Amino acid sequence: MLSSLLSAFAGSGRGESAEVVMQVLVGSRTLNAAIAENDMPKSMKALDQLQRLLRRVRTEGRREANKAEGCKRNSGSRFLVDALFLEESFRFLCARGATGGATPLEAFHFVGGLQLDAHTFVFGRIVPVAFGEQTVTRVRVSDASNITALARLDIAGIPLVGHIHSHPGQGPGATTPSITDRRFQERLEAGGHVAVGAIFARGGAGEAFVRFFAMDPSRFRIEIHGNNVQEIDQNVFRLRLADGHISSRNGCQISIGRGGGV
Numbered sequence: 668m669l670s671s672l673l674s675a676f677a678g679s680g681r682g683e684s685a686e687v688v689m690q691v692l693v694g695s696r697t698l699n700a701a702i703a704e705n706d707m708p709k710s711m712k713a714l715d716q717l718q719r720l721l722r723r724v725r726t727e728g729r730r731e732a733n734k735a736e737g738c739k740r741n742s743g744s745r746f747l748v749d750a751l752f753l754e755e756s757f758r759f760l761c762a763r764g765a766t767g768g769a770t771p772l773e774a775f776h777f778v779g780g781l782q783l784d785a786h787t788f789v790f791g792r793i794v795p796v797a798f799g800e801q802t803v804t805r806v807r808v809s810d811a812s813n814i815t816a817l818a819r820l821d822i823a824g825i826p827l828v829g830h831i832h833s834h835p836g837q838g839p840g841a842t843t844p845s846i847t848d849r850r851f852q853e854r855l856e857a858g859g860h861v862a863v864g865a866i867f868a869r870g871g872a873g874e875a876f877v878r879f880f881a882m883d884p885s886r887f888r889i890e891i892h893g894n895n896v897q898e899i900d901q902n903v904f905r906l907r908l909a910d911g912h913i914s915s916r917n918g919c920q921i922s923i924g925r926g927g928g929v
């Protein structure tokens with residue numbers, strides 16, 4: 668049993684850390700000693716610990732392999748985004764986060780799109796979801812809504828090309844992904860999704876900032892089509908609203924010059 672455990676471990680070929688190797692060696696010594704002492708309870712306990720360790724190694728190995736495969740498959744991706752889509756996304760998030768007070772709540776939506784060739788994707792449509800939790804600094808999609816939204820895209824044959832949410836604060840610095848944001852992105856990439864994340868933050872009157880991100884920022888590039896959007900840093904853009912303004916006092920609420928309408 669021990670030799671099969673160790674050979675399976677060695678055969679994993681994923682370069683596990685020295686610490687894990689040490690744990691296996693220590694565990695195997697403990698098991699050997701217990702067998703030599705004919706101590707059944709101690710042997711079973713040592714064997715159980717080794718099996719747990721092996722399961723952990725396998726799970727982590729699968730995750731690493733998926734991550735590497737996802738990265739390789741999605742490297743060199745190009746995302747085409749039009750300026751009006753960005754404005755509509757920002758407006759959508761503002762509406763979903765509006766409280767009527769000075770502080771907007773975070774909001775989120777998925778983005779479905781088109782795949783033009785092996786590496787080119789277009790941000791096509793906002794895919795709304797319901798929130799399980801929504802505060803000033805945090806938004807969590809409800810599990811049921813998450814599954815429904817992604818299944819709907821899958822059934823329709825529409826790729827998930829992005830996910831966008833809003834952050835509190837103002838200026839380009841406020842668009843930096845949190846650890847939670849990066850973990851979410853990491854899970855998507857491990858699942859083979861090409862999607863990139865984007866985060867909006869308010870700017871001064873009539874402007875907003877948006878940052879696109881992935882675990883490896885060099886694996887994709889964003890091409891914005893249309894006017895009133897300026898790249899101010901790698902994957903960070905300033906968006907100017909053509910005919911409206913954002914009331915900074917009233918959180919994210921946007922007034923559109925035309926008034927009413929759609």
Ligand SMILES: [Zn+2]
Pocket residue numbers: 832833834844845848866
């Ligand atoms: Zn965030």
